[in-house]
Amino acid sequence: MTGEVPLRVGLFPTCLVDLFRPVVGFAAAQLLTRAGCEVSLPEGLTCCGQPSYNSGDRRSAQRLARQVISACEGFDYIVIPSGSCGGMLRHHYPELLADDALWAPRARQLAERSYELLSFLVDVLKLEGVDTAFPGTATYHDSCSGLRELGVKTQPRKLLASVEGLALTEMPGAETCCGFGGTFCVKYPAISNRMVSDKCTEAQATGAKLLLAGDLGCLMNIAGKLSRLGSPIEVRHVAEVLAGRLEVPALCGRADP
Amino acid sequence: MKPQSHAFKSESAKALEDPALQHALSQIQGLLVNGRRAAVDALPEFQALREAGRAIKDHTLDHLDLYLEHFASQVEARGGQVHFAATAEEACAAVLAICRDAGAERVIKSKSMVTEEIGLNAALEAASIRPVETDLGEYIIQLRDEPPSHIIAPAVHLGRRQVEEAFRANHTSLPVSRKIDEPAELLAEARHVLRSQFVSADVGITGANFLVAETGSAVVVTNEGNADLTMTLPRVHIVLTGIEKVVPTLEDALVLLRLLVRSATGQSATGYTTIASGKREARDLDGPDAFHVVLVDNGRSKLLGSRNREMLRCIRCGACMNHCPVYGAVGGHAYGWVYPGPMGAVLTPNFVGLHEAKDLPNASTFCGRCESVCPVMIPLPKLMRNLREEQFDARDVARSQRWALGLWATVAAHPTLYRFASRLGARVLARLGGRRGKLARLPLARGWTGHRDLPAPTGSTFTDLWKGGAR
Numbered sequence: 001m002t003g004e005v006p007l008r009v010g011l012f013p014t015c016l017v018d019l020f021r022p023v024v025g026f027a028a029a030q031l032l033t034r035a036g037c038e039v040s041l042p043e044g045l046t047c048c049g050q051p052s053y054n055s056g057d058r059r060s061a062q063r064l065a066r067q068v069i070s071a072c073e074g075f076d077y078i079v080i081p082s083g084s085c086g087g088m089l090r091h092h093y094p095e096l097l098a099d100d101a102l103w104a105p106r107a108r109q110l111a112e113r114s115y116e117l118l119s120f121l122v123d124v125l126k127l128e129g130v131d132t133a134f135p136g137t138a139t140y141h142d143s144c145s146g147l148r149e150l151g152v153k154t155q156p157r158k159l160l161a162s163v164e165g166l167a168l169t170e171m172p173g174a175e176t177c178c179g180f181g182g183t184f185c186v187k188y189p190a191i192s193n194r195m196v197s198d199k200c201t202e203a204q205a206t207g208a209k210l211l212l213a214g215d216l217g218c219l220m221n222i223a224g225k226l227s228r229l230g231s232p233i234e235v236r237h238v239a240e241v242l243a244g245r246l247e248v249p250a251l252c253g254r255a256d257p
Numbered sequence: 258m259k260p261q262s263h264a265f266k267s268e269s270a271k272a273l274e275d276p277a278l279q280h281a282l283s284q285i286q287g288l289l290v291n292g293r294r295a296a297v298d299a300l301p302e303f304q305a306l307r308e309a310g311r312a313i314k315d316h317t318l319d320h321l322d323l324y325l326e327h328f329a330s331q332v333e334a335r336g337g338q339v340h341f342a343a344t345a346e347e348a349c350a351a352v353l354a355i356c357r358d359a360g361a362e363r364v365i366k367s368k369s370m371v372t373e374e375i376g377l378n379a380a381l382e383a384a385s386i387r388p389v390e391t392d393l394g395e396y397i398i399q400l401r402d403e404p405p406s407h408i409i410a411p412a413v414h415l416g417r418r419q420v421e422e423a424f425r426a427n428h429t430s431l432p433v434s435r436k437i438d439e440p441a442e443l444l445a446e447a448r449h450v451l452r453s454q455f456v457s458a459d460v461g462i463t464g465a466n467f468l469v470a471e472t473g474s475a476v477v478v479t480n481e482g483n484a485d486l487t488m489t490l491p492r493v494h495i496v497l498t499g500i501e502k503v504v505p506t507l508e509d510a511l512v513l514l515r516l517l518v519r520s521a522t523g524q525s526a527t528g529y530t531t532i533a534s535g536k537r538e539a540r541d542l543d544g545p546d547a548f549h550v551v552l553v554d555n556g557r558s559k560l561l562g563s564r565n566r567e568m569l570r571c572i573r574c575g576a577c578m579n580h581c582p583v584y585g586a587v588g589g590h591a592y593g594w595v596y597p598g599p600m601g602a603v604l605t606p607n608f609v610g611l612h613e614a615k616d617l618p619n620a621s622t623f624c625g626r627c628e629s630v631c632p633v634m635i636p637l638p639k640l641m642r643n644l645r646e647e648q649f650d651a652r653d654v655a656r657s658q659r660w661a662l663g664l665w666a667t668v669a670a671h672p673t674l675y676r677f678a679s680r681l682g683a684r685v686l687a688r689l690g691g692r693r694g695k696l697a698r699l700p701l702a703r704g705w706t707g708h709r710d711l712p713a714p715t716g717s718t719f720t721d722l723w724k725g726g727a728r
């Protein structure tokens with residue numbers, strides 16, 4: 001994109017990445033920068049409000065939505081390394097604020113400019129591949145919101161195919177929910193446990209040494225279960241591999257002494 | 258049927274530990290999910306058909322009174338009778354009155370979830386009329402005296418062995434020496450017993466998949482042909498169904514039928530598709546002497562006037578439950594009433610009360626698979642979320658949960674406080690995780706750590722690192 005004015009991208013790291021795994025934010029920023037974007041962190045971002053929204057606390061969700069909308073104005077695009085938070089901004093904010101004459105248009109405007117990371121890289125920036133290597137086999141879990149609300153399916157696979165040395169072995173149930181579901185996993189732990197156990201069984205059957213996905217919530221759930229099962233499969237956000245940011249141990253992984 | 262939905266948590270825990278049930282549930286995937294996939298892939302216009310189906314349903318619901326009136330007038334023009342029932346009790350009373358007037362002692366039924374919904378069998382038995390279910394699955398669960406666990410495959414939770422047991426316990430004429438452990442043998446046995454019921458019954462009760470306003474007909478599909486016998490052999494045929502089943506024309510019914518069958522079983526057409534348009538006429542070879550339609554409201558008009566009216570588009574195909582990972586884990590009985598799975602999570606609270614069924618709309622990860630397969634494009638997660646909002650507004654949410662959510666939302670609404678709290682959280686959790694990089698136990702987080710480890714944060718928040726110049 002030399003010669004053009006770079007796109008001004010606001011990176012919404014998400015609350016989970018902010019707290020648990022900053023490297024995902026850095027990996028995302030790096031992918032965006034390499035693709036020619038000017039990346040900055042909007043001031044005053046916290047959480048997109050999804051926990052409140054999905055728990056029926058509409059008013060708190062609206063309040064947080066307004067906060068995010070204000071924080072994200074002034075950027076060409078807002079990019080989020082998460083399908084579920086991405087779905088929140090793209091689909092649910094306009095619905096949440098539909099009856100608010102002042103905020104409805106702003107919510108719609110933000111929705112149009114907000115993208116999940118992989119979808120932005122491939123669908124908007126038309127990125128064909130990345131310049132990095134990872135030796136070994138990986139399997140990819142399609143997180144529900146990214147897949148069904150945003151149509152993220154081929155984009156991560158397209159970019160992963162360009163990673164030198166990486167082979168993808170698919171799980172037959174790659175599109176089946178891992179059982180995270182936000183507060184679901186703590187409200188219905190036994191059912192959630194069944195779902196994530198099934199996911200782990202499939203992951204182990206692929207023989208892959210690495211499991212990737214685009215949502216930290218799902219990844220923490222799957223990594224937590226694999227770790228409890230004593231499985232050696234490593235779990236990372238797909239952006240870490242695509243950006244070659246492997247300096248931090250995988251989720252639940254032991255730090256080298 | 259008395260709702261047991263309040264026991265969702267304990268029932269689902271039992272279900273998860275029931276190996277026979279788990280085996281039966283694991284079969285659904287292969288049978289119904291793959292079947293649907295193949296049928297949909299074979300029909301390029303499936304998405305267009307879904308949109309057409311949704312439009313037909315929406316249009317009809319917008320003018321429901323009009324189409325119901327027209328339907329009723331068409332039925333009456335052919336000598337049939339229509340009974341509107343506002344409640345379950347009224348519907349049962351209407352059926353009982355018809356049976357009494359006909360001097361009926363024996364009633365046969367083909368599968369109808371609305372009759373389960375209104376508790377018709379119990380009402381008939383209380384009046385000393387023994388109803389016999391003729392759909393194989395319904396017949397089996399009637400023998401076992403249990404509710405259906407799936408709307409199109411009511412006995413899907415059972416294995417062969419359990420069916421054999423039910424037959425041996427109830428069929429007194431079945432010789433102990435006869436082998437009935439193969440599906441074909443079980444079927445032959447059921448057929449043999451049901452034959453005599455068919456020919457001796459006075460009244461036949463069927464449901465309807467669709468009611469056609471223009472002709473006053475009921476469209477009924479089965480794979481066993483039992484509905485056809487139920488409606489032609491007895492003297493009286495009663496169609497009992499919900500008011501939302503009406504569609505304007507036969508063509509509309511056919512659009513929905515194409516969607517229904519593919520979504521339900523993956524077939525392109527069921528074994529039997531019957532259009533019943535009234536009692537026997539002079540030129541007919543057979544058929545009933547009397548034709549009644551009982552139209553049940555029982556909370557449907559309330560639903561029509563609510564935020565969740567889209568639920569009335571439901572054509573009862575069962576695809577949402579077949580594809581639901583929660584249904585797949587716990588089966589239908591855990592939901593505690595007639596309608597399980599995602600559609601039940603929306604319908605049951607409407608029929609039995611949100612408090613009684615309070616777990617149902619919450620027991621979903623909102624993975625969205627139900628909505629993606631629903632043939633009439635009902636946004637099931639959105640409707641469940643609406644119910645969660647109702648619960649929250651009615652303060653019918655556990656205090657601890659309300660408190661935690663409120664705290665989270667308050668902190669998240671104050672960025673400075675939030676940064677402080679997350680900085681602290683990242684540091685403390687990282688320290689607790691130590692070099693292991695994970696936490697196996699954490700106070701107040703047993704829901705998580707009871708089954709899985711918690712990945713430990715890496716130490717500082719992204720915001721702090723970014724602001725400090727890290728890249």
Ligand code: SF4
Pocket residue numbers: 520570571572573574575576577578600627630631632633634635
């Ligand atoms: S909600 Fe949709 S998928 Fe579920 S039974 Fe009704 S029509 Fe079928």
